[in-house]
Amino acid sequence: MHPAIFIGFSVLVGLLFALQEYLNARRWGYRIGMLFLSEMWGMQFLLWGVICWLLWRFLRSFVVNAGLGTMLARILPLSIALSILEEMIWVLFFPRVPIDRPPMDYWHRLTFQLNAEFVDSMAIFWCAFIFFRGVAYYQKFREKETTAARLQVQLVQARLAALRMQLNPHFLFNAMNSISSLMRTDVEAADTMLEQLSSLLRITLDRGEVQLVPLHKEVEFVELYMAMQQQRFAGKVKQTLSVEPELHDALVPALILQPIVENAYVHGVSKSCEHWELAIDIRRDGKRLRMSVVNSGNGLDLVHKEPERKGVGLANVRDRLRLHYGERGSLSLREVGMGRVNVTIALPLQMNGNGTEEAARFDA
């Protein structure tokens, strides 16, 4: 705390006492100057303000942490000593006091003053003492509260990071296995797929630990993933992807869409091999962002019959949506006729304020 606040506040208290005494004196018919009263009270509390500030500045932890023993053994003597010291200084400033008495020497005046004011001074000291303890308790409480909040955030971050990590290696190994297989049958395709996989890794590494990314980055990732799958399924899948342009800068959890698309491939294309379709549609719905992935296939029965194949994908997405958005994020899975399955994610729309994209560079 700034010393001016301390001292200013205590002088203000002193002036209030002066006003009180002035009003009392008038009521009882005494005439005593307000200015004089203000000087006396103001000086007393100014001295206490300085003393308290010094205590706060240099002896805070001692005062705040003192047990009962220390209070009696150290702080009580300290309070007596400080009260006497304060009076000694005060008396120096006001040689006319006590008023209406014949002139006295310094020690007489001091004794007189101590008789009248010592208890008051002790009371002021102990009030300040209690006030310090209160402030310290409050500060400690606030500190604990912010620490708890920070820990909570860190915990959520750690869980989100763990959930994200589950995704990467899983599809990385699948892709490498596809490449290993293609190497024997179609070197050119294996070559292309390896390049695509490197691009995916590069994007992932560039992103680092970031949890929320602009939608166009997530879409870019999914496009690349789909191109790689297209390689794997020899172009048999009819893929469509549409995104409302105003949503390019909307923030979504990184890698939220890829597991759903992967899931669509697992449950659709590997089963039926004729007219296979995958449609991704991302649009705004009021204050929400809705991403839906529809795939042709064999309906939902398949998903329920083979729970082990559902893997970590959708459960992971659901967990992450809950951690990020609580009740405001959702994932729904439903059959929409002809064996088609629709997976929809909805989350609160949140735009990326700072467009930190690296722009293109032009020659000439």
Place this chain on the structure above:
Amino acid sequence: MTIQVVLADDEILARQKLRLLLREQADCEVVGECATAAETVALVHATHPDVVFLDIRMPDMDGFDVVDALSAEPEFTMPRIVFTTAYDQYAVRAFDVHAVDYLLKPFAAKRLRTTLQRIRERANGAPAESARRNGERYTSRIVFKSRGRILFLPVSEIRWIAAEENYVRISTESETHLLRETMAHLEERFDPQLFLRVHRSAIVNLQHVKEVRTESDGETAVILINGQKVPMSRSYRSRIQGLLRH
């Protein structure tokens, strides 16, 4: 005309890959290989190749030092440089020293063929250079990152550009790329002899325009050679017809 090539990479397998892939190209000949920057400078002096495939991180100096050393000599005709590297952070620097391309390892054979095609076109002074001949005022190439790759895209390969809010979508023959750019800026940087704004949210490359058609509902559209239809505002109609008649 044969394209004479020098391969500079400290990794044997990296050179082998390029050697094998280039062997499939009838018009390419590998005239030398080297593993350090110093060797590269010496070999390029000795063989005067058309193209150097240059790794950026090499044991002694880096690829840019090689470029500096070569371009320091006034008499020497600089070979075209294709950087090959696993690092993506040097792309802009490579672009600034006028490298032909930037191959991020691992690259597919297809990607290398695109590079070679660009080298052939440049050798023939084909479209890529046409903007440059127009007094250097306009962009002939742009560099950007898309889907984890670095692209040095000659603007001649752009078919059309669509505005998407704070972004533009650039369509080439086989792909589209989303860039954080404005239509106004592109219009300013692209040669107006080649690129024409036909709509608030569309710019077309005139080299890829087949015709302008009025639909039955009275709307006008630009039809590209590949059949793609781009919407057009009526007010632009006279301008495009004037330009197409050339």
